[in-house]
Amino acid sequence: MEAATSTIATPIPAATTQRSAASVKQLSLRGIIGVWAAAALPMGLLAWVGAPLLADQLSGSNRLSRALIVLLTAGLVWQFVLVMFLVKREQGTLRLSVLRDALWLRARLVLIPLVLVFAAEELIPTFSAPVGRDFGDFLSSHGGQAMLKGAWGWFAVLVVLWIFNTVLGEELLFRGYLLPRMNGVFGKRDWLANGVLFALYHVHVPWVIPAPLLVPVEAYGSKRYRSALVGIAVHSMQSIFLFGIVLSLVLKG
Numbered sequence: 001m002e003a004a005t006s007t008i009a010t011p012i013p014a015a016t017t018q019r020s021a022a023s024v025k026q027l028s029l030r031g032i033i034g035v036w037a038a039a040a041l042p043m044g045l046l047a048w049v050g051a052p053l054l055a056d057q058l059s060g061s062n063r064l065s066r067a068l069i070v071l072l073t074a075g076l077v078w079q080f081v082l083v084m085f086l087v088k089r090e091q092g093t094l095r096l097s098v099l100r101d102a103l104w105l106r107a108r109l110v111l112i113p114l115v116l117v118f119a120a121e122e123l124i125p126t127f128s129a130p131v132g133r134d135f136g137d138f139l140s141s142h143g144g145q146a147m148l149k150g151a152w153g154w155f156a157v158l159v160v161l162w163i164f165n166t167v168l169g170e171e172l173l174f175r176g177y178l179l180p181r182m183n184g185v186f187g188k189r190d191w192l193a194n195g196v197l198f199a200l201y202h203v204h205v206p207w208v209i210p211a212p213l214l215v216p217v218e219a220y221g222s223k224r225y226r227s228a229l230v231g232i233a234v235h236s237m238q239s240i241f242l243f244g245i246v247l248s249l250v251l252k253g
Helices: 029-057 063-091 095-100 111-124 137-142 144-147 152-166 170-180 182-204 211-213 216-225 228-250
Strands: 005-011 025-027
Touching: 025 029, 025 170, 025 182, 029 063, 029 170, 029 182, 063 095, 063 144, 063 152, 063 170, 137 144, 137 228, 144 152, 144 228, 152 170, 152 228, 170 182, 170 216, 170 228, 182 211, 182 216, 216 228
Parallel strands: none
Antiparallel strands: 005 025
């Protein structure tokens, strides 16, 4: 964890961001990689080691899918805990006013063009996912649809997964915490480096890496408008879409 919190004590200059009550300090390259690893490695281990082990202990159908949903949800919740720990270490407090400035939680109304660009990610060719590991394939399968019919418990778990995926987990960590602290190492290209790190973070679902690598719209939008809420909102469009599909399946039960 020491590597994940290594910092350079110089605040971001006034020319590159607005002054605020929270003094945002720049991370060293070692610190940036450390935070990335603290998010990526647990997700990879949970997906490729933990999920098969848990699936072996379950009975019934869709064992691997059920294990993946539960463990990846836990991994995303961990990312929120990690962000809170890092901000508390840096700021000494988790007051809402401090969190707003420390994590770039500033409202910006610039979503429609960015959402359209984000949608273009779906047009980028991806690698084939191993059997039982792609959520889209799971939703379109007979077994997946049968599992979700009337399954309000699983629906609740998935809602938690989506919230921590695009609001309190990935986006808060990468666009709220990391991005504002990467300028000292990467300068004007900090958003691009952030997009690369975010793409490579997906070791738990490596077949999706090309899309965020080639179209880092969340990183660009968050940097352009100094607002992690931009990335959160854009990325959440995916969760809203999945929410609608899953809800329709649950209501068929």
